[in-house]
Amino acid sequence: MSIPSDITAQAVRFIERTTYEDLPGEALIVGRRCMIDTVGLYLAGSREGSVRILIDDALDQGGSADAPLPGAGSQKVPASLAARVWGTAGHAHDWDDTQVSHDPAHVYGLLTHPSVPPLTAALVVASMLGKVSGRDLMLAFQIGFEVECKISEWMKPLHYRRGHHTSGTVGTFGAAAAAAKLLRLEGEKLAHALGLAASFAAGIRVNFGTMTKPLHVGRACENGVIAALLAGRGFEADPAALDGTWGFFSVMGEGLDAEKAREGFGAPLTIVTPGVSIKPYPSGILTHQSMDAMLKLVLDNDLKPEQVERIRFFAGKNIIEPIRYPVARNHLQAKFSMPALLAMIVLCRRASHHEFEDAFVAGDAMQDLQARTDVINDLEIDALGYDKIRSRIEVTTTDGRTLVQWADERYRGGPSNPISDVGLVEKFRMCAEGVIGDTHQEELLALVRDVDGVADIRNLIKLVSGETEPANA
Template sequence: MAASSAGGGSGIRHFTPDIHSERGEGLTREVASFIVDCRGGQLPEELIEVGRKSILDGIGLALAGSVARSGRIVQNYLGKQHLSGDATVIGTALRVAERFAAFANGIGVHADDYDDTQLAVQEDRVYGLLTHPTAPCLPAALAIAECRDNTGGELTLAYHVGVEVESKIAEAISPRHYQHGFHSTATCGTFASAAAAAKLHGLDLATTVRALAIAASQAAGLRENFGTMTKPFHAGRAAEAGIIAADLANAGWTATDRILESPRGFFQAHGGGYALEAIHGKLGNPWTFIDPGVSIKPHPSGSLTHPGMTTMLKLIVEHDIDPAQVERVAVGTNHNMPNALIHHRPSDDLQAKFSMEFCIAIVLLERRGGLPEFTDEAVNRDDVKAMIEKIDFGVHPDAEAAGYHKMTTIIDIELKDGRRISGRADFGKGSPANPMSYAEVADKFRGCAEFARFDGDRTERIIGLVRKLERLESVRELTELLG
């Protein structure tokens, strides 16, 4: 094996092994080398700009998540452990050790299923069903950077290294991984937090290899738990697990040096295989946050509902649709989308996030779909239940033909006066095809902060600090505002 330059226009000097078999011998060391070698000056400005939006979004979601039922349970749990430390549990006065802050904040970011979404490159990697990249990575990086008093630039670098490793691993693993029940935010996200932690701790190549291996043995999370508090638990546990992995590796804990490529390693055990060409030489080449990009959610529900909600809102405004005039609504997608949107008659707010029927119904009735609409009370309203009965959700041949790397959603509305209104979207608002600006993400942040009854002055100061995050001399300038 030899060191050579890889990564194209990224400017990063990779350790690129002589990969000479289908198993990609040396792949784990290649990933570790990317983590170790990447420098802040090599991050493209476009990448930094995109990252600021996801970082601000993640902090806002942790604020909103701090008042969720899951947030209250986690805070009570941590309080009973009599823990001490210097890392902030966002939205609270709690200060705990890094791993526990990452755990709590990871749950908070993902609690409302309102966080950013990685987009697939290959057509058989189902669009929107790879990872939520920020939820497991940012909480780990932020907790460590706060405790180490890192600069904003160092936090920015660790965050981007982590989400890039997570995203490329998720892109590479066989789609069977997700289709058979693994939650990739949990499994691949563990590598994100480990990578970010290794970067902030300045671990060398051999130690980083071990950190990745320790992380892989903690990678877990099953989609059967979607629609419950255990889904955001996956993100929190992944954030915590990466910190544990890096700490143990740094202490001399031993582990294999080929956890990704081994016949008994992560890719084979969790997915039955992987696409070597999706990760070998591709870290930072291009950066996933640039191409194909990430999607930031305008609604606190599964991203697969967003093209339908975007289309429905557009049709409602264009045709001034009165919900009382709706006879039937047909919503058609490819067959992978109903595999995730499994709650057809939801009974609480968590199930509603994975219910296409609810998401369309609430938009029809309220002409919006934000945090106040995703509550137990809203889900169980009589008018919502009645509207859900008018919505047929299933597979549409045109959506199926469009490919699984899209979220193609076709809406057909039948009104009582005989009119039929139709619309279609491959992508929702917030996707790279229809992106949210920093100002729009800031408005979403304000909504999350207001939902959490967070101080308005601090809200505006946080928005301003994240806008220049990479120039902060200390991350604590930001974190002191988050409690």
């Protein structure tokens, strides 16, 4: 099937023409929730070892004082370097939100983590520009979110199956679109920004479970900002880089779904329909139903760790292939290891970012229980298809019982079973703990909750970066 020749032009028209007044009320409500979630994740991620390395590197490089860094105080660095750090921090715990699709031909790994790239690019460019209103920030975020999600939705699953990491590849377009909107790029310059983004897009799944996985998103943010800034200076690229024989869709995924693409951008906005999932656990989204199933099994049976003889986990290839570590040796591998995640639930009855510590994951209890966990590809589950995340857990106890729990196919955190506003705030506070004080947590929450009404978002950026001295961190 030939690739439609007007996808880039459609994107340009959508970015140029969409105004704040075009955004439906539900999009604004969900957008604020996504922002609360993401801002918390910047704070939590700012303490990660990978992010500290990137902060040190950015400060050592120096350059124009465009934007601060999360949790790093008042020093500022060039916009592109700031975007790299903010984006990596937002994805560092693999706890950021996930796009939803109802296409039964889709695979979950093809869906992107949509909020970090456009929000990062918008915040960094806003810092560079100076006074930017919350309405303009929200508009840029929503536009980047939509462009990113529609490109991801229209791509064929081969993109992910070939090993591309969609949040790194497609995320670049989300960042570029958001940055371009705030920079007021139009026409050819806007098309050139998307063309540059198409060549910059990168990220391969072999690096899942390492520091480089969240850096994919950091680089998407960095490259999206660079694409918009260079295009604004007059740097040229192919003005139809998404389309045609050698365009992004063809080269990166051998095509797209032309019928879905004909619906166009914003019809409806993805953030509204089919929506977005806010993640309950800091691990790959493919793991969450199974973790909830294990938690239910543990609580329903008041199962103690010493009562577990063996765990058998049954799932299809859509879970087993990307969640690939048979035994996790560190917290990054644990995010992609069903034995580690199930063991964590048994041992702790929860899995927050505080449990994802190298010392705990490498400890005797975690290593022993992981070794007694079997991951089994169930062909019957495979045959049901990959439109939902399906799995079954069987626990053999030391007294000879076999406890069985199927995962609930309704995703907790998704539009049909969302995390409550209270739960979202609890997650934010957990992320902010130890990074900014209680008073500034409340101030930051209030700013993001009413971001559309904020005349100048610079104080929001200062609170995340730690420019404002914490009250009681």
